[in-house]
Amino acid sequence: MPRILLLIALATLVVSAATKEELLQADREFGKAVAARGVDGWVDCFAEDGKMFPAGGDVVEGKKAIRELMTARFAQPGFSLHWTPLGAELARSGDFGYTYGISESRFTGKDGKTIVATGKYITVWRKGKDGAWKVVADIGNAAPRKPSN
Helix, strand or coil, X not given: CHHHHHHHHHHHHHHHHHHHHHHHHHHHHHHHHHHHHCHHHHHHCEEEEEEECCCCCCCEECHHHHHHHHHHHHCCCCCEEEEEEEEEEECCXXXXXXXXXXXXXXXXXXXXXXXXXXXXXXXXXXXXXXXXXXXXXXXXXXXXXXXXX
8 A cells, every 4th residue: 555655646746847847848938939029929928817017017917918018128229038947836736836037138228338137037827728828927026236346
């Protein structure tokens, strides 16, 4: 009997690890979509009822409102946004979870110099009936600035 319990426990760990990796891959694919298609790639990765929590602003809800918010950001001269997921956690059900990581955005300032902003983020995901992961909530904030030498 103990061997059966051990096998069940091991099978559960393998499934959990595979599912976490699946969620991390969804986050990586989100980044690739944004790099390739800009604001369209951003919006396409959100669920219809997705929400964003911009710093200093109201909650933005739904793809249309998210597109409006992000169109202005992506329109900034020299704008780019890249991030690296560092981890993922999943609900026991396997259809809800979050990823977290570090980000970097760049844009050209009024003086023509590149401005680099680093940050950290958390993105909440829900797996649809079709098996696709979609963003249901996203928030990021500035990382502490490192002193320059």
